[in-house]
Amino acid sequence: MEELSWPKHLINVLSNPKYLFPLLLGLFVFIFPPTDRLHRIHLRLRLDRLWTNAGGVFLLVLFLSFFLFGLTDPNFRLIVTKADNVPIVGLIFLVTFFLWFSMKQALENDRRMADGKKPIEADDKDPVLVWPDLVYGEFIAMIVCTILLIVWSIVLTAPLEQPANPAVSPNPSKAPWYFLGLQEMLVYFDPWIAGVVFPTVIIIGIMAIPYLDNNKKGCGYYSFADRKMAVSVFMFFWLVLWIFLIVVGTFLRGPNWNFFGPFEVWKISKLEALTNVNLSELIYMKLLNRRLPDNILVREMGGFLVILGYFGVLPLILMKTLFRKLHQDLGNVRFSFFTIMLLMSFSLPIKMMLRWFFNIKYIVAIPEYFFNI
């Protein structure tokens, strides 16, 4: 096998989520700053220029050149052009475009409002008729979409694979693309959490949004400055916990659910050293240098304390420090609900990084009762 060129090698290394994820998470808080202080840094770094026309061109050129460069590589080509994966490539471009488009409008409105003007949407008050302006347009759009779908299905054969063989499971066995985020969670959490608790909480959380968000600003127009926290939290869920995990699951997860760089051959024989420990083992064996106690509760005491601290004490600390203003705005009930939801969602990246950097498998591990967190 030939050696990889250094840019490909670099991309391979960087695309390992172990590095990519913290990197993106770090960038994220500056690109979508939730607080005023971070927003000031954001402005100082001139990151707001991403949402100008020039920024749009920059993003387009960045993604395009990555894909064009990548397509010169046979492995990259194989994965990206697979009929299954083409929509995800489209998703990358479409999500970026709409993100840019909405942020551009938000930025413009923010500027206008900083100048004391009303947002653009406020000027645009001409009523439009449902027929023909709305329905006719929608009808045409529907026809065009149908054409697109038919042509797509003819040109790019439907991603049906060869007849299955029940004795041979595909490796990797992947969930449909929209569930790849959930499948990724299964790597870090037990099924009862990743498959039951989290999806339920997500649905409850989404239902709760209108009741949690009592910020009157930003209704009916695009804006970032007025709703930094809301936009940032949404973007965290949407981009980091949803889109990013789908992209990772599609392009970077290969046989045996191993990570593969975009320029790496999907070898079924690839092995990674994956010996994991539980928090209790870390505490007793490494720190205290002794055997694990036999009593389950004593053994998992540390884990329970951590969980208690994370969900019980941390919100109180946040209330007094980082989220003081938020607490004032939301009140006790809304605040506690919101914070706990947020902490839950943050548990995923935390758990990921604990795994990657400390090989920690479970915070609380009671396999005797199938209870692992």
Next chain:
Amino acid sequence: MSEPQERYYNIAKLNKVFAISSLVLLGTIGWMLLDDYARRWKGYQREFRSYEVEKTRVKFDKEKNLLKDQERYQELLVEREAAQAAYDANSAGLVDLRTELEAVQGENDLLVQQYRFTKAELDAAKYQYEEAKNHNSSNLDRAEEAFDVLQAQEKQQKLAVEVSDQEVQQKRDAFDALGVHLKEIEREQGRLAQEKTLLENKLEKIDQHAMTLPNLVADLVRDLPLIDMASPNYKIRQVVLKDLKDDLNFMQVPKVERCITCHLGIDNLDYKDLPQPFRTHSNLEQYVDNDSPHPLEDFGCTSCHGGRGRGTDFVTAAHTPSSDEQKKEWEEQYNWEAFHHWDTPMVPLQYTESGCFKCHSGETVIAGAENLNLGLQLIERAGCYTCHEIEKYKGWMQPGPNLKAIGTKVTPEWARRWIADPHSFRHNTWMPAFWGQSNNSDPNSQARADQEVRSIAHYLFAASKEIELTDIPVPGDPVRGEELVASVGCFGCHKIEPDPVVTPATRQNLQREQGPNLIGLGSKTSATWVFNWLKDPHRFRADTRMPNLRLTDQEAADIAAYLTQSDISKRDDFDRKPLAPIDEAIVDTLVTEFLTRTMTRAQADEQRAGMALDDKLEYAGQKLIAHYGCFSCHAIEGFDDMKPIGTALTQEGSKSIHNLDFGFIHIDHSRQAWFKQKLKEPRIFDENRVKTPGEKLRMPNFNFTDEEADALVTVLLGFTKAKPGHLKLTGASVEEQYIQEGQRVVRQFNCQGCHELEGEGGAIQPKVFDWLVKYQDKEENEADAVFKSFSPPNLIGEGKKVHAQWLFDFLHAPSTIRPWLKTRMPTFNFTAAQSNALVRYFSALDRVDFPFAEMVSDAEIARDYEDGKKLFSEEYLACGKCHIVGDQTPGGSADSWAPDFTLARDRLKPQWMIDWLMDPQALLPGTKMPGYFEAEYFDDAGPEDILGGDETLQIKALRNFILGLGAEKGKTESSARSDDRPDPKQTVVGGRVSKAFTVPGD
């Protein structure tokens, strides 16, 4: 409509956009339909149809021309014209007759209709009447009356109809009589032109140029998209096989073969020169054709070829290319890709015979499947079945020699050189090489190999038992020995081939490798050992396949001298090969490695420290023998009940590709590629792997050639888990089971090394020819004429020929039948089960009753004595001119002699003797026995003055007289078996008494 200025968009523009997008949508829907409609197989069917039209037209023209040249047909044309003219001339009478006929017919039609009405009413009235009777209704009388009236009416009308029918028939006969001549001519014409008419009809159906207009329109329309659902020309064709299943894992579904959708000319010889996919199947007598043993309707395609019968596309049918070039071609032409999830992709063409094995697995030789047969025979020779469990070979004997007494045979030094590299001693040995392979040739491994070999040899010699050898009583003469080896039959199983000869891998060649190539025995062992072995091999091992040739001491001594003291016996370069000194450090490593498998390092070290060097060598040797599986092929002390070490191969052909380790070797990911690679270079998949010595692959190298490897791959691909229906399996009847059982014995003892059996074998014959030329001073053409008479007999028809009891006795203790033969039927020490199997086998082959045959009474023999004697005498048939009768040998050279008549009574079946006298050539083609009573001039064959010239009686008399010869002899001797050689030397061999005969005539 509201005011236009209220609209946000320009409506006229929207209308345009709408119109354009609608048109585009319509276009894409059309595209979609076309995309769905266009299937490659439709193109093939269209193309085939044009070939079909072409072929039919050619045939039609040919038929037409044939008719043109046929006199009778031309005559008929003229006759018909005349008849037609005569018929037309009588037109007036015809018209009258027709009018009358039509009138009568009209009346008849009406009567029939009336009768039908009445009949229906009668049935209804009958029902009413029965109901009324049942319920004792008040209407009973009325119902009865109505029924009676109708019944009378029905009878009357029936009569009227019959009368009218008769009248119609009369008129019609009169009418037909006028045209009868014309009809006859037409009928004969039709008969002569039948073929032409059929072809013409066919052309009208398929050839657009020959169609009527409505048919042409229908033909054009019926295949249009959407309309083609009704009755298209071009459609999927399939055969459903209910009793053959596709195994879809956890589920069996009947095979559905759609291959014929594209392979359209598969069963028709007309298309044998067309390109694929239309070409005719090869060998239609055997396959596909309805009259063949494997008709398409019953066997389909994929049951032999593999592939996916339901696929209707090149890729989905799971075609497999047979070479890299073809693969490339297919990729370009058909976008071919392997069909990953289908467990049974098509078998590449060169391995197709593997499909035969599914049903013919019980047979030893599968007629027509040469590659498969070669592969099976290679498995037997190489002894694959000893390390790898193979259902077919359960209970077969070990292929390698018994090593329990190795100490009496070879020296430890020789054994070490041999084990390390057997091919350097004997270029064509079947002992494979374990060392010097790709995964153990680095210096470290080599140093280790030396000690491994030493340990193994050490164990073998330490465990070896002593067998007492008797000294050679007489000095041997190598020259005489060489002649003996050439004549007594050693070459049926052995070769003497000092230097490698490039021989093609044929089964006949393999038959002569039943035993080792007899070179270098002087280097390997002693003359004394060879002498003792020759005298009684069964003393060394009761179940050895080496038979006892009942050699005299002098003969055995001569052969031993030849094999150990002549040119072919030396292997100086081999004897000089250096042997590495002992390296205790490596031996320690070996011991430690094996000890730590069951104990900790500290325990192992302690145990090892307590062992002397000899103990260590013995321990390591024992473990290594278990590791490398030496005990599989060789009987070794202490390894009697070990399990085979290799992968079971019984279902290897169905093994999932995911279970084959391709390592870092870049070959096709297919079973056949893996198998071939493994056979050619068994250790290759270790390349670039980091493994401890114990983890390394250990299958030894047999140095298979490409042809041999391909034959073996064919067999391996045939070892599948497919279970064809009971009806498809061979070996279902008792006879077939007897045959298969016998074939196994024949194969294991290599009967075909000497005898021709089931049309093959007689491997020794070329060597008999050589012997005739070299030692009997025959010219080559002379030898060519008689070498068959000097070869062991052809056993065709043996079941019909000899009594079962005689054959059983003969197998147990062979006796001389053909004294002129130098090759001897050896004593094999068969078990009763093996002898029985053989006797049953011959009976089953000839489909004769088993075990007993009819007898001829003494009275009959006595009755025919005089007549038979006359026929037998010099004046008539002169049987004694060639045949031996007891002590009387005929004159002339031995190659014209024929078997002893005194043996006939016990040996030959009476009916066979009759058949034999009638037509010897039919029973044994090429026999020297003249046919006195040939069918052509049977009535004139016999002399007129005996038995009134009745040939049938004469043959019987002659037969009975010959049977009487045996009876006479039986009176004088206690045993009917031939024991009449001048100087029977009796030797006690291995506790059994056997007789060695000196042969007269040289």
